[in-house]
Amino acid sequence: MKKRFGKKGILLSLFAGLWVMVCAFYTPDTTPVTPYKLKTVVIxxxxxxxxxxxxxxxxxxxxxSLKMSLKLGELIEKNYPDVKVIYTRKTDVFIELYxxxxxxxxxxxxxxxxxxxxANPSTSPSGTETYVMGLHKTEANLNVAKRENDVILLESDYKQNYDGFNPNDPASHIIFSLNQHAFMEQSILFASSVEKYLKSHAKRSSRGVKQAGFLVLWKTAMPSVLIETGFLTNPSEEKFLGSEDGQTAIAESIFYAFRDYKNDMENTSGVISEEKAKELNAEVDKAPTASTTTTPTVEKSSTDQQKGLTFSVQFYSAQSEVAASKFAKLQPENITYVQENGWYKYRLGPYSSLDEATKKQTLARTNGYKDAFVIAMKDGKRISIDEARALTATK
Ligand SMILES: [Zn+2]
Incomplete structure (x- = not known):
């Protein structure tokens, strides 16, 4: 049976009316969150x-680094006129890290x-890495930070400016890199986007997001990254980074990462959820699982233009071009090929020393290329190993 507006009903509606009034007069004392806006970027x-x-x-x-920085800044200025771009330098001047x-x-x-x-003592390492501040997990990461931090030895007052940090003392590197950066997750978010675009857009091989103690990132009060755009000690990467097209591709990749990061942060009011933070932290120094299965980069050799004495390891030849995926096992070595008399000759290198080439020959042989052999080139022309030995002896 239905009951229309009994005592209970009247009481309820009175109560509801009161509640509406309370709500209308009540202003919450929490000030509204100001939406996050990325306004200023320092390059x-x-x-x-x-x-x-x-x-x-x-x-x-x-x-x-200056050429790529200016290109990146120009892209941001052109596409985001409301973002202020500040350069630490626009010319060839010395500026202290602090x-x-x-x-x-x-x-x-x-x-x-x-x-x-x-840079690396060996000519074979290649690829990009983007660093965030933190304790290094590998010796290789530490070495990159050491090399970049060592520049403070060129500064006049480094002892005063870095709280007694001593670049020559290994313990110093560890102690200071324990400083947890307050913007760790935001930094990783941007860093992984940078690596993503360097791989997909600039076609670089990504070595991933890494962590180490960089003095330049130490005291910054905002998300900060350091991008190693490639190895100048690797001939083919040097050629890429030295070219206008290469510099543009790198700058564009960082710009795309900037665009995504800006959108991401502005959409989430700059807040990173706990779940996302966990995901991001797992990004750092992730074992390069994909690299063993992905297709290696095989480039047509530029040895003809190469000056001086170089060594390579010829490990495979065929009468037609071979799919790069066939050499997946040799990743991440530098693979090139030359076309000679109807043959495609695949090589590892070039390397600057016979020693290194011999080590790579062993690597090729243990990976199934049993006939791999070392070749020597002088100013782009093939010479015998004995001739090469004689040349290095007279150096
Ligand atoms: Zn550097």
Whole structure:
């Protein structure tokens, strides 16, 4: 049976009316969250002035990092006129590491991007890596940070400016990299986007997001990354980074990452959920599982233009071009091929020493290329190993 507006009904509607009034007069005391807006970005071209950074055969890091930085800045300025782009340097000048971070802090930057080039005693390592501040998990990461931090030895007052940090003391590197960066997750979010686009757009081989103690990132009060755009000690990467097209491709990749990061952060009011944070932290120093199954880069050799004495390991030849995926096992070695008398000759290298080439020959042989052999080239012309030995002996 239905009952229309009994005592209970009247009481209920009275109560509801009261509730509406209470709600109308009640103003919550929590101020509304101001939406996140990425307003200022600082672009830091590594090195400069009397600090040349690392170098390849004909390029140095300070020049290339500046070219890529200016290109990146131009892209942001053109596409986001409301974003303020600040450069730590626009010319070939020396700026202390602490001052670079201070520039970002003074300008209340929302993002700090350092652009560098990598180096290795061996000519074979290649690929990009993007670093966030933190304790290194591998010796290799530590070595990159050490090389980049060592530039403070070129500064006049480094002992005063880095709280007693001593680049020559290994313990110093560990102690200071324990400083947890407050913007760790945001930094990783941007870093992984950078690596993603360097791989898909610039067609670089990504070595992933990594962590190590970089002095330049240490005291920044905003998400900060340091991008190693490739190895100047690897001839084919040096050629890429030294070219206008290569520099543009790198700058565009970082720009796409910037665009995604800006959108992401503005859509989520700059908040990263606990779940997402966990996901991001797992990104750092992730074992390169994919690299063993993905297709390696096989480039047509430019040995003809190569100056000086170089060594390569010829491990395979065929009368037609071979799919790069066939050489997946040799990833991440530098693979090139030359076309000679109707044959495609596949090689590892080039390397600057016979020793290194011999090691790579062993690597090729253990991977199933039992007939792999070392070849020597002098100014692009094939010479015998004995001739090469004689040349290195007279050096
Ligand atoms: Zn550098």
């Amino acid at each position: 830091d071209a590594g090195h400069g002035g009397h600090d040349h950074g690392c170098s390849g055969a004909s390029n140095n890091e300070k020049t290339l 001052e670079r971070a201070a520039i970002a802090n003074r300008n209340n930057a929302d993002l700090f991007i350092c652009i560098h080039c990598n």
